[in-house]
Amino acid sequence: MEKFEVHILGCGSALPTTRHFASSQVVNIREKLFMIDCGEGAQLQLRRSKLKFTRLNHIFISHLHGDHCFGLMGLISTFGLVGRTATLHIHCHADLERILTPQLEYFCKGMAYNVEFHLINPTKAEVVYEDRSVTVSSIPLRHRIPTCGFLFAEKPTPNHIIRDMIDFYKVPVFELNRIKNGEDYVLPDGTVIPNNRLTTPPAPPRSYAYCSDTIFHRPIIEQIKGVNLLFHEATFAQCDAQRAKETFHTTAMQAGEIARDADVKQLLIGHFSARYEDENILLQEARSVFPNTLLAKENLKVTL
Amino acid sequence: MEKFEVHILGCGSALPTTRHFASSQVVNIREKLFMIDCGEGAQLQLRRSKLKFTRLNHIFISHLHGDHCFGLMGLISTFGLVGRTATLHIHCHADLERILTPQLEYFCKGMAYNVEFHLINPTKAEVVYEDRSVTVSSIPLRHRIPTCGFLFAEKPTPNHIIRDMIDFYKVPVFELNRIKNGEDYVLPDGTVIPNNRLTTPPAPPRSYAYCSDTIFHRPIIEQIKGVNLLFHEATFAQCDAQRAKETFHTTAMQAGEIARDADVKQLLIGHFSARYEDENILLQEARSVFPNTLLAKENLKVTL
Numbered sequence: 001m002e003k004f005e006v007h008i009l010g011c012g013s014a015l016p017t018t019r020h021f022a023s024s025q026v027v028n029i030r031e032k033l034f035m036i037d038c039g040e041g042a043q044l045q046l047r048r049s050k051l052k053f054t055r056l057n058h059i060f061i062s063h064l065h066g067d068h069c070f071g072l073m074g075l076i077s078t079f080g081l082v083g084r085t086a087t088l089h090i091h092c093h094a095d096l097e098r099i100l101t102p103q104l105e106y107f108c109k110g111m112a113y114n115v116e117f118h119l120i121n122p123t124k125a126e127v128v129y130e131d132r133s134v135t136v137s138s139i140p141l142r143h144r145i146p147t148c149g150f151l152f153a154e155k156p157t158p159n160h161i162i163r164d165m166i167d168f169y170k171v172p173v174f175e176l177n178r179i180k181n182g183e184d185y186v187l188p189d190g191t192v193i194p195n196n197r198l199t200t201p202p203a204p205p206r207s208y209a210y211c212s213d214t215i216f217h218r219p220i221i222e223q224i225k226g227v228n229l230l231f232h233e234a235t236f237a238q239c240d241a242q243r244a245k246e247t248f249h250t251t252a253m254q255a256g257e258i259a260r261d262a263d264v265k266q267l268l269i270g271h272f273s274a275r276y277e278d279e280n281i282l283l284q285e286a287r288s289v290f291p292n293t294l295l296a297k298e299n300l301k302v303t304l
Numbered sequence: 305m306e307k308f309e310v311h312i313l314g315c316g317s318a319l320p321t322t323r324h325f326a327s328s329q330v331v332n333i334r335e336k337l338f339m340i341d342c343g344e345g346a347q348l349q350l351r352r353s354k355l356k357f358t359r360l361n362h363i364f365i366s367h368l369h370g371d372h373c374f375g376l377m378g379l380i381s382t383f384g385l386v387g388r389t390a391t392l393h394i395h396c397h398a399d400l401e402r403i404l405t406p407q408l409e410y411f412c413k414g415m416a417y418n419v420e421f422h423l424i425n426p427t428k429a430e431v432v433y434e435d436r437s438v439t440v441s442s443i444p445l446r447h448r449i450p451t452c453g454f455l456f457a458e459k460p461t462p463n464h465i466i467r468d469m470i471d472f473y474k475v476p477v478f479e480l481n482r483i484k485n486g487e488d489y490v491l492p493d494g495t496v497i498p499n500n501r502l503t504t505p506p507a508p509p510r511s512y513a514y515c516s517d518t519i520f521h522r523p524i525i526e527q528i529k530g531v532n533l534l535f536h537e538a539t540f541a542q543c544d545a546q547r548a549k550e551t552f553h554t555t556a557m558q559a560g561e562i563a564r565d566a567d568v569k570q571l572l573i574g575h576f577s578a579r580y581e582d583e584n585i586l587l588q589e590a591r592s593v594f595p596n597t598l599l600a601k602e603n604l605k606v607t608l
Contacts, residue, residue: 014381014382014385015382015385015386016347016348016351016378016382017351018348018351018352021348022378040344040345040347040348040375040378041344041345041348043320043344044320044322044325044344044345047320047321047322048322064410064411065411066377066378066381066411070377070378070381071344073370073374074320074326074344074370074374077318077370077371077374078318078319078320081318081319082319095410099406099407099410102403102406103403103407106368106399106403107368107369107370
């Protein structure tokens with residue numbers, strides 16, 4: 001199966017602790033790397049992950065709180081120092097371009113590559129990136145400032161040819177693409193060979209949803225229905241549910257409810273408040289609602 | 305003896321490695337904390353150091369390369385989140401105020417404390433901070449952009465009273481300050497008691513010089529003469545001396561020469577290039593010229 005992995009670079013929340021870095025993840029889809037959020041220290045964690053800098057061309061920023069974007073300048077500078085030439089694409093709220101541009105002009109003069117901004121309207125669910133094999137869509141969230149999550153979805157892949165059958169029926173090469181795409185084959189004598197004798201179905205497309213930061217927000221359920229992996233913030237435990245609401249965050253139990261009601265395959269919780277020395281309380285709460293839950297931690301890799 | 309310590313938060317150079325954080329130090333003088341430079345991750349390292357955030361009121365920035373200042377926004381934000389109310393003073397080149405102000409306005413709206421900038425002219429050696437017990441002076445350095453180091457110097461303290469002699473001669477309390485400041489005491493019968501019978505001399509004032517980043521630059525020697533501890537950058541080994549010159553950095557051996565010729569008591573080298581897996585090569589080079597040399601490392605504390 002083609003690679004589809006999520007690497008946690010940081011899963012703490014606004015206050016840094018000695019246990020967690022600020023928010024940042026890398027999604028590796030077939031050796032193309034996509035960064036989601038870029039808190040302080042992300043470049044350090046990226047280096048620790050041994051992921052190749054040069055394979056990272058797109059960064060998606062969920063919202064403009066410092067713990068989700070203060071690592072950008074360091075990362076961008078370092079890419080310059082190591083001789084990057086490929087354009088780096090940053091998908092973000094318009095304000096970030098405005099804030100970052102003067103810094104880029106000051107600190108990154110003469111860099112051999114460009115930073116290109118692609119502005120996101122976080123109030124709409126829409127495709128913000130697309131290539132041959134994947135689409136990335138924004139997921140409107142509800143936080144103190146404009147915020148969106150991201151849904152990474154593989155595109156359906158063609159059927160797999162059964163080589164022996166192709167040879168047996170002497171199917172010419174120019175017919176193969178049509179057959180991969182599900183069509184039957186008609187022999188010169190008019191006999192129809194049904195597609196399912198010539199191919200096996202592809203692996204179903206996989207998907208990953210990143211939802212952070214947000215208040216408990218049921219409208220996302222429809223968009224993330226059935227994803228293979230859902231990362232959902234679980235800043236607080238249920239005993240701090242009032243605080244979660246006031247600060248537009250989610251409790252671990254609420255994250256479990258979202259996962260259950262969206263019928264996702266696996267839930268990964270993170271963005272932990274600094275107040276919980278032992279995050280197993282968060283894990284247990286989420287699992288009480290949605291058993292297949294994992295606790296994020298730095299340097300964790302989850303394979304879809 | 306009153307506390308005078310240097311804490312290394314980060315001692316790497318521009319390229320981050322898994323071994324080193326970017327430049328940042330804290331000088332603790334009698335429980336007043338002074339930060340020098342604030343590379344990415346400084347706030348995390350400050351937390352690890354267990355030094356009290358509230359005792360840090362002054363930050364000195366040597367120059368505006370990212371590895372010396374990209375940690376400021378995170379630190380300032382975090383101070384806001386933990387409820388700081390005391391003004392934070394940043395001593396820096398004018399450009400930093402210009403670059404940082406829009407970010408502060410965007411990310412730190414409604415913070416309960418102020419950030420106040422104090423502009424430094426890095427081409428002049430002058431006092432940039434002063435309180436009852438210490439002066440901080442800029443040390444003009446020579447780098448690719450305007451840069452200065454910092455000299456932290458204790459002020460001379462008064463002599464120590466010998467309590468028994470004061471009692472013996474029945475010296476009245478109002479005379480004590482004069483005696484502490486070195487004056488003799490005259491008994492009612494006109495007999496002069498020389499000061500050295502009434503007091504012991506204070507510990508000599510200590511001093512710490514921070515010199516990074518800079519090309520090998522002998523003019524600093526006069527200003528740092530005899531300091532108790534000199535931090536000097538040693539980005540490169542002698543085999544890369546040409547590269548050091550081109551990039552306006554110093555080799556470890558050259559740092560040793562500066563220490564020797566300035567007759568300092570101890571040398572601490574840092575700002576290591578990422579290219580040296582084993583920094584003992586740098587230590588050995590510096591020690592070949594100036595034996596009392598230490599290698600900086602994260603979480604190292606040096607007591608003066």
